[in-house]
Amino acid sequence: MIAFFQDPTVQIAFWGLVKIVVILFVMLGIVAYLTFFERKIAGHIQSRPGPNLVGPWGLFQPFADILKLFLKEEFIPARANKILFHIAPILAVTPALTSFAVVPIGPNFIVTDVNVGLLVFLAMSSLGVYALALAGWSSNNKYALLGGLRSAAQMISYELALGLSTIGVILLAGSLSLVDIVHAQSGTLPFGPLALPRWFVFTQPVAFVIFLICAFAETNRAPFDLPEGESELVGGFHTEYSSMKWAMFFLGEYMNMLTISSITVTLFLGGWNGPWLPESLQFLWFFGKLFALIFLFMWVRWTFPRLRYDQLMAFGWKVLLPIALLNVLATGAAVYWVGNR
Amino acid sequence: MTAYLPILIALLVAVGFVVVVMVASSLVVPMRRNAIKNSPYECGIEPVGGARQRFPVKFYLVAVLFILFDIEAVFLYPWAVSFRQLGLVGLIEMVLFIVILFVGYLYLLKKRALEWE
Numbered sequence: 001m002i003a004f005f006q007d008p009t010v011q012i013a014f015w016g017l018v019k020i021v022v023i024l025f026v027m028l029g030i031v032a033y034l035t036f037f038e039r040k041i042a043g044h045i046q047s048r049p050g051p052n053l054v055g056p057w058g059l060f061q062p063f064a065d066i067l068k069l070f071l072k073e074e075f076i077p078a079r080a081n082k083i084l085f086h087i088a089p090i091l092a093v094t095p096a097l098t099s100f101a102v103v104p105i106g107p108n109f110i111v112t113d114v115n116v117g118l119l120v121f122l123a124m125s126s127l128g129v130y131a132l133a134l135a136g137w138s139s140n141n142k143y144a145l146l147g148g149l150r151s152a153a154q155m156i157s158y159e160l161a162l163g164l165s166t167i168g169v170i171l172l173a174g175s176l177s178l179v180d181i182v183h184a185q186s187g188t189l190p191f192g193p194l195a196l197p198r199w200f201v202f203t204q205p206v207a208f209v210i211f212l213i214c215a216f217a218e219t220n221r222a223p224f225d226l227p228e229g230e231s232e233l234v235g236g237f238h239t240e241y242s243s244m245k246w247a248m249f250f251l252g253e254y255m256n257m258l259t260i261s262s263i264t265v266t267l268f269l270g271g272w273n274g275p276w277l278p279e280s281l282q283f284l285w286f287f288g289k290l291f292a293l294i295f296l297f298m299w300v301r302w303t304f305p306r307l308r309y310d311q312l313m314a315f316g317w318k319v320l321l322p323i324a325l326l327n328v329l330a331t332g333a334a335v336y337w338v339g340n341r
Numbered sequence: 342m343t344a345y346l347p348i349l350i351a352l353l354v355a356v357g358f359v360v361v362v363m364v365a366s367s368l369v370v371p372m373r374r375n376a377i378k379n380s381p382y383e384c385g386i387e388p389v390g391g392a393r394q395r396f397p398v399k400f401y402l403v404a405v406l407f408i409l410f411d412i413e414a415v416f417l418y419p420w421a422v423s424f425r426q427l428g429l430v431g432l433i434e435m436v437l438f439i440v441i442l443f444v445g446y447l448y449l450l451k452k453r454a455l456e457w458e
Contacts (some may be wrong), residue, residue, distance in 0.1 A: 012347065013347070013350060016347030016351075017354070020347065024355070070370075072370060073370055075379075076375075077381045089354060090360065090363075091360065093359050094356055097351060100351065101350075108391045110343050111347045111351070112347040112348060113344065120348060136406050141390060143383075145392045152404070153404070156407040156411075164414055171424055174425055234382065242372075243367075244367070245363060274424055284402055310456075310457035313455065322446070330438070332421075333432065336428070
């Protein structure tokens with residue numbers, strides 16, 4: 001028995017399980033309060049107080065929401081494809097949580113450091129499109145179908161530019177491991193009289209902007225929220241969902257936002273790197289950057305109007321894709337030139 | 342390979358969590374059905390036809406184009422990782438590769454494959 005627990009594979013599996021469960025609960029807590037802050041920020045941007053009745057300053061609002069959703073009547077349309085209808089919400093949440101297994105949160109808190117961590121994230125974010133397309137198709141509702149098709153086309157179009165913009169970072173770091181990428185961003189970069197941190201946002205600004213725009217599109221948030229465009233498509237792909245299944249799509253959206261923000265922090269904003277804090281507390285830098293980025297997500301959502309669909313597709317294919325390709329070539333040439341000087 | 346084990350565990354934990362929550366909720370909630378409630382939502386009117394209809398072929402075209410360009414991106418990842426060892430040869434080869442793809446991209450533009458009316 002003891003020999004079984006001392007087996008290295010069992011050890012890795014056990015500590016992996018512990019860390020994953022911790023991350024799951026931390027993420028659920030963060031997501032619950034993200035919905036609250038989203039509504040608070042929306043309220044203040046629109047000069048109203050936001051939720052403020054449940055508990056002090058409305059702080060218990062997320063729990064009230066969760067309880068309400070948990071007890072709501074569930075409904076499955078008669079002509080729906082039942083199996084796919086049930087699978088879609090599972091697919092909406094699972095990839096976001098799974099890709100968190102490769103995100104380096106702090107120097108001492110990494111669930112697993114695989115040497116293709118970035119590819120794991122990209123693979124998982126590609127899976128997210130199935131949830132929306134299957135939900136839209138299996139509902140057997142015209143609005144849901146249109147929403148699902150739109151979201152599928154949108155997500156795969158922006159995934160191209162997203163994938164290409166990360167190549168600049170890989171060129172500079174020389175590795176696909178997210179831990180190596182974070183280590184490559186430690187130290188400072190001389191910039192005239194100043195010393196900038198060696199974050200890839202300063203050496204790859206174009207890639208950072210492309211990645212951020214694609215992150216908004218991949219998470220289906222305004223100004224790219226056409227899949228749910230309520231004024232034209234009722235609710236988009238989740239029109240027919242109710243109760244906890246609807247909540248799963250909502251949870252998936254916020255978890256995706258959390259995951260893609262943490263990957264943005266890892267790739268461009270230096271991950272856990274930051275001054276002053278000792279190594280054991282450096283994960284606080286990670287969370288600080290993460291929440292600053294999520295605030296940006298919310299700020300953008302409540303500031304910009306929705307794009308038109310042809311504008312959205314034209315922007316992804318005709319603007320972001322060529323710029324991302326040029327950025328790859330320019331970065332490659334620069335890395336070669338600097339390396340041979 | 343053991344480094345990948347936690348990813349598998351994360352996948353199982355995530356699926357398990359979602360299934361447990363969904364099953365628990367469906368055991369508690371009321372399910373009172375009738376024919377009107379079970380019909381797909383169409384703004385309150387009687388549904389006109391099903392959703393299994395033809396849809397614009399454009400979406401299919403976008404999917405095909407995505408496959409082409411995504412495969413290009415797949416080729417770029419190993420190149421980017423080993424770029425420092427490849428040196429000038431690697432740079433020139435990748436410039437040629439991207440130029441060839443860019444010609445295809447220009448063809449798409451010319452054919453108006455990326456226009457949405």
